[in-house]
Amino acid sequence: MADSPSFLNDQKQTLQINKKAGSEALVEPLKLGERVKALRLSQNLTLEEAAQRAGLARSTLSKIENEQVSPTFAVVSKLVAGLGINIPQLFTQPEPEQTGGGRRDITRAGQAEPHPTKTYDHELHATQLSQKKMIPFKTRVHARSIDEFGQWVRHGGEEFLYVLSGEVMLYTEFYEPVALSTGDSAYYDCTMGHALVSLSEQDAEVLWVTA
Amino acid sequence: MADSPSFLNDQKQTLQINKKAGSEALVEPLKLGERVKALRLSQNLTLEEAAQRAGLARSTLSKIENEQVSPTFAVVSKLVAGLGINIPQLFTQPEPEQTGGGRRDITRAGQAEPHPTKTYDHELHATQLSQKKMIPFKTRVHARSIDEFGQWVRHGGEEFLYVLSGEVMLYTEFYEPVALSTGDSAYYDCTMGHALVSLSEQDAEVLWVTA
């Protein structure tokens, strides 16, 4: 594929593996009751209110929270719907607070990891961090015509694009091309083919973040 | 909480609701049985084998797969453990492959949705799109001292920060403050307290993307 930034695919892989690993912990010791209670309290709901919303009996909820019963799937569903919880949230351990889990990575203006292609010159930021949710990179767009792309660039996820300097034309598979000037941004689904060309004299510079 | 960008939480909400919506289908119509069966077959297991692994009776599994019962949470747990499934996988609909899923939203330089706080002036981008993975916003930092923040700004997810103009000091809970100039970026875990102040004469401008 023409100029599809290969590092994007790499990361995708990693991401998926992580998610899986994350929810794996829950195998047994998952304290469902605790979680439900925490979630209920976080919404400042009383047993009565919560039960009402979920269409359950006060008593039932109480028992669930105190781990006195193993609720039926139907009940869990009601709970989820009623309290506006989402399943992963319910079943995923409250994140052991990623002990010491505050990561940070600084990338200096000139120091980003270069990644040149025929049409773009990418500079990867935050390369010290693996398993991150987003991939940020700054790109110099030297393509001047859509013809320079063999075919649509296309990959998984969503992309946020911000024009740092110059002017670009954003071509996408399902929309008319749109011109973007400095300060404009676009957010789009990357499974849709997309390509960027510079309209300005100088190569345009854009910031891209993929997730 | 001081200046914690409320829209982040908002979005969180939305996200949850959305995901919920996603899994809401499950309120009732979620065909748990189908999913279990599919997962079992995908591992080429017979009812007997699967039941064995999960520590359940063959009959029980059969009933579950045929939606004749609403399994107890305990049973679901056993299933999950026994078959090596993970919960989200079980409860998340197999993604209808987002048919025709090519979305796009353009935000013009001056047109972003303003969101002023005491310390920052945020401008939200891509507000036409809901359920997106990232929340991009451009921010003018008018705080000049860390004291202007009551306490750490802290929320879920990860954040990418890119300095568009001016110079800022990035304070984080677990690291020494670091100065960032135009073109520098930072990527960090948002559960770690963080705050930004302008060092330059003019208010600094940064681009933030949260996921």
Next chain:
DNA sequence: AATATATGTTTCCTATAGGAAACTTTTGCT
């Protein structure tokens, strides 16, 4: 084809989940 074997379903019974109401504890008010 007939029989054996394995896979999936249904039945029947016991254990337990869910709801209504009684009971207990906590919170707020004068």
Next chain:
DNA sequence: AGCAAAAGTTTCCTATAGGAAACATATATT
């Protein structure tokens, strides 16, 4: 403190989930 109202727990009963075994169906094996 004493009372009232609200929040949470326990009890009791009915509905239903889970397991063992009987039954039915599909898949070899000779």
